[in-house]
Amino acid sequence: MKISRRHFIKSTGTAGFALWLGLSAKGLPQKHTAGSALQHFSPFIRIEANGKITIYNTKPEMGQGTFQSFPSLIAEELEVTLDQVTILQSNGEKELGTGQRAGGSASIRTSYLAMRKVGAAAREVLILAAANKWNVTPESCYADRAKVIHKPSNKSFTYGALVEDASKLELPKEPKLKDPKNFNILGKSSKRPDVPLKTCGKAEFGIDVRLPEMLYALVVRCPVIGGTLKTFDAKEALKVPGVKKVAAVERIVGKYHYTGVAIIADSYWNALQGRKKLRVQWDTKGYETFNSVEYEAQLRKLGDEEGLTDKNIGSVETAQILPENELEAFYETPMIAHHTLEPMNCVAQIKDNKLEIWTSTQVPSSVTGTGANDLHKYVGFTPENIKLHAKFIGGGFGRRLYMDYIIEAVNVARLTDKPVKVIWSREETTQQGPFRPMTFSKMKAGFSTAGKLMTFQHKVISPSYFESFQADYDQSKVDSIMVEGIGEQAYEVPNLKTTYVRAECHVPVAAWRSVTSSTLAFAHECFIDELAYKAGKDPMNFRLELLSKPSDSKKVLLKLKELSSWDTPLPQGTGRGVAIWDFFAGLCGQVVEVSHHKDKSITIDRVIALIDLGEVVNPDNVKNQVEGSIIMGLTAAIKPGITFKNGEVAEHNFYDNPLLRIHESPKIEVHILADGGKIKGVGEPGLPPFAPALANAIFAATGTRFRKMPFQLKTE
16 A cells, blocks of 8 residues: 545534545545545544544454554654544545455554554654744654654644645655654553543443434344244234334345344333244254264264365375374364354444444444445445444454344344344354354374474365355365465475365354464364374474474574473473464464373463564553463363254353353463564464464373363363
């Protein structure tokens, strides 16, 4: 992205003149008519003549800290503190393009330099405006705390006093960025501006939305996934006080279309009472026979198929490996629910052929956008007639990348002219999907007679993410998401082959925090550990021997070895495990230490995590994110996943599909590498290495190798 020319417009407010600055993908001027209302134009920076400075955050805030980190990139170069600016969340406005989304740990790693350039360009044009007013050189001036100051005379202008003069100047296309040693915000631990809003109750999440005359709705959905509506009788439900309407509505999840029954009432409670009186018959279409036990057996059988080749280096088929030098293993991970702590919800209203939406979403630009798979395709409203109010998100984890709950809410809104809020119960959020799919891995490797690792094969057996969301997906091609990372690790093996075997599945699947890396890293790094023991080598040193060339992975492992005092022996009955994972979102390595007790239980003594970022915005927030990833990783490793019986999800709520509790959390140490290298993500890389590091530590302590999640251990 290149910096566009500045855009100036007359405000309809009392501020008078306002200076707008942003980016254009083509570096062209942004066109807006004079007199446009401020709320209808959302660039990255707005500086008003009265001194008010607004920075727009285009990355949805779901606890990962973008409400601070994204504006910080601009504020650092603009030479203002976050206390001096108003931060506003974008709502999918067309002017801000299609990048209004949060997923893939991409918010900072894809915006770090671009947003700094926006702030730097604003700073330079304001300095030039001040220099012209004083008739001095720009070099004799500097910016600090929303002022431009003349060094020799100590005279100053506020930014607000300069906007009209600056409006006559061109923005520099390549502004000079600050030297990191002069940073005041970036790289420093600081308080997040969204935390006070959340702790005092001022922050508005989707589920908090209250509108005049708003109605409430819940949707009765077929408990057998894949089934759909046959008939329903609403006579008794409509007799419940407060129930306004009962009707069939459609929900679209990728290529899957489901029909449920919406009950609209003047309160959620009354809608719930109406639900109890509703009589529904479902067509389960034969899916009532689906169960996890048989499906797992099917995936194991598919492991015998050759599969589609993803990456092929050398030739694993022709390498001369003796049978006694080969090792094979099979790893299994379960289906998992997203468990967003804010249940799925959406408020929608249709009026005068226009659609207005209030919700928590990770993809605002898909809700209002013009893309082929954006919301307009599914609801029949043109993008120009869709307005979004994006709210704080009470947990996304990938679930709110998808718009099925929004599509369903819009279809409910068609039944009334009033705004209507559709709320999912915790049971519905747990049982209706989409889910992280079961993912199995068949591993095979071989050593030369001299003990050198010569071949490595990783075969993934799983349903396809892309196929779940694309009805016309080409099954002859490898789903790249399902094999992410496994062929990209830095380990140097002369003969490497990664393959994918597609498994049929009628259950919609979706990205879960760190996507397929949350499952593949478990198999990959545990198998590397198995190979180390077969070779009679220390697991850390074995990995380093596979990294003879300089790489970020090698750098991380060497530092992790130092931080964990790896070479210092542990007491008897304890063990250490290591794992590392490098994928699209970033790179993190972890060492886990455990104790094995006389009662056969296992406790986690500590976790040492090292995340490689290249550059860091707020170290404290990075630590929070890595800690959160580890907690999620531990939950997935030891708590029950999602299972099916008679076509239905067997789990219901936190009582039988629990999350990790506070007292179960281990001691976690988070360390950061930020040495100016490739900029990497924060939100997800801390998750994939945890489960294999834990399993490897348990093996070191007990001699028992876990190849299937979840595994049982005491975590108190």
